[in-house]
Structures are given as structure tokens and as C-alpha cells.
Amino acid sequence: DADVTQTPRNRITKTGKRIMLECSQTKGHDRMYWYRQDPGLGLRLIYYSFDVKDINKGEISDGYSVSRQAQAKFSLSLESAIPNQTALYFCATSASSGGAETQYFGPGTRLLVL
Amino acid sequence: KNEVEQSPQNLTAQEGEFITINCSYSVGISALHWLQQHPGGGIVSLFMLSSGKKKHGRLIATINIQEKHSSLHITASHPRDSAVYICAVRTGNQFYFGTGTSLTVIP
Numbered sequence: 001d002a003d004v005t006q007t008p009r010n011r012i013t014k015t016g017k018r019i020m021l022e023c024s025q026t027k028g029h030d031r032m033y034w035y036r037q038d039p040g041l042g043l044r045l046i047y048y049s050f051d052v053k054d055i056n057k058g059e060i061s062d063g064y065s066v067s068r069q070a071q072a073k074f075s076l077s078l079e080s081a082i083p084n085q086t087a088l089y090f091c092a093t094s095a096s097s098g099g100a101e102t103q104y105f106g107p108g109t110r111l112l113v114l
Numbered sequence: 115k116n117e118v119e120q121s122p123q124n125l126t127a128q129e130g131e132f133i134t135i136n137c138s139y140s141v142g143i144s145a146l147h148w149l150q151q152h153p154g155g156g157i158v159s160l161f162m163l164s165s166g167k168k169k170h171g172r173l174i175a176t177i178n179i180q181e182k183h184s185s186l187h188i189t190a191s192h193p194r195d196s197a198v199y200i201c202a203v204r205t206g207n208q209f210y211f212g213t214g215t216s217l218t219v220i221p
Contacts (some may be wrong), residue, residue, distance in 0.1 A: 042200065045210040056207065088155060103147070103209070105157035
């Protein structure tokens with residue numbers, strides 16, 4: 001079984017709809033991240049969480065919110081989806097180790113906003 | 115402004131060739147990562163470097179902290195190495211990613 005899972009893997013939605021992307025991990029890591037990937041732009045950090053009670057904005061947090069329901073679960077919400085949020089979304093986890101930890105990525109969620 | 119720049123953007127090689135992908139960054143870092151993204155989209159971490167050189171099988175990664183530069187080398191390339199290779203750096207609590215190098219190895 002995969003250590004980092006994301007649901008759904010693919011999603012089509014309409015402008016204005018609220019959607020949630022979910023991430024679960026079995027690695028026991030304390031740190032979790034949400035990224036989006038757009039062609040030609042590379043991965044960009046949306047939000048990250050270093051602990052259940054710790055939530056931080058990343059480079060491109062506008063239009064998104066997150067919830068860290070438990071150490072193993074980190075959800076990303078689009079309150080009112082817009083077409084330019086069409087992208088590939090990745091969740092990642094890492095264990096804190098003084099700034100030199102490896103990140104483990106989920107399989108990604110392809111989101112299309114019409 | 116891109117904190118991480120990779121070159122080349124695209125690379126085609128014949129099977130067996132020695133391949134080099136370069137990464138330059140403009141910020142102070144605590145670590146640099148090389149990632150591999152398969153055609154299906156999945157991302158795998160290959161290396162994490164803070165100094166020197168690491169080797170894993172046919173893959174070698176080097177970093178020069180003073181010059182803010184890293185290279186990923188693939189020896190005896192194989193078609194299964196075809197993927198996008200991404201350089202990422204950590205600075206503080208943020209990760210910055212390059213746009214990737216798309217490698218195609220032809221049999």
C-alpha cells in the first residue's frame with residue numbers, strides 16, 4: 001500500500017463549487033505539504049503544516065484553505081473554484097530532522113475547473 | 115524571479131550515453147533535492163544533498179555550495195530513465211522547485 005495517498009485522483013468541477021482534496025499518510029511523519037504543479041512553472045507550495053496545531057501559508061495560498069484533522073490527514077479546500085485553479089495537486093510529507101529531510105509525495109490529484 | 119533554474123529544459127539521449135542535468139539557485143539553502151517525476155505524474159525523491167556528492171546506482175548528484183550549483187549525472191542511460199528531473203531547494207521553511215528537465219532516452 002502507498003505511504004501517501006490522495007483522493008480523489010481526478011476531479012472535474014464547475015466554477016464556484018467548493019471542493020476538498022484529501023491526503024493521508026502512514027509514514028508517521030509530522031510535516032505535511034500541499035503543492036500545485038502547472039506546466040512550465042514547476043511545483044509551488046500552497047500550505048504546509050509542521051504539526052497538528054500548526055498551519056502555515058505558502059507561496060500561493062490565496063483561494064485555498066487547509067485542515068490538519070490528525071497527524072496523518074491534511075485536507076486542501078477550494079472554497080469557490082475558478083478555472084485558473086486547474087492544475088495537478090500534490091501532497092507531500094516529511095519527518096522533521098533539522099532542515100534536511102526528504103519529502104515523500106502522493107500520486108497527485110488532477111483537477112479541472114470548468 | 116525563479117529561485118531555482120535548471121538546464122537544459124529538454125534533453126534527448128541515445129541509450130548508453132552519459133547525461134548531465136544542471137541546477138543553479140539564488141538563495142541560501144539547508145538542503146537540495148533531486149526528484150524524478152514519471153510520465154504518469156508520480157514524484158520520487160532521488161537525492162538530498164547539503165554538501166559534496168552522493169551516488170545511487172547509475173545516478174550521481176553533486177553540489178557546490180559556494181557556487182550555488184548542483185548537477186545530476188546519469189551513467190549508461192537507459193530508456194527507463196526517461197522522466198522529468200526536478201531540482202528543489204529548502205530555505206527556511208520553504209521549498210522552491212525548478213521547472214524540471216524532461217529527459218528522453220532513445221533505445
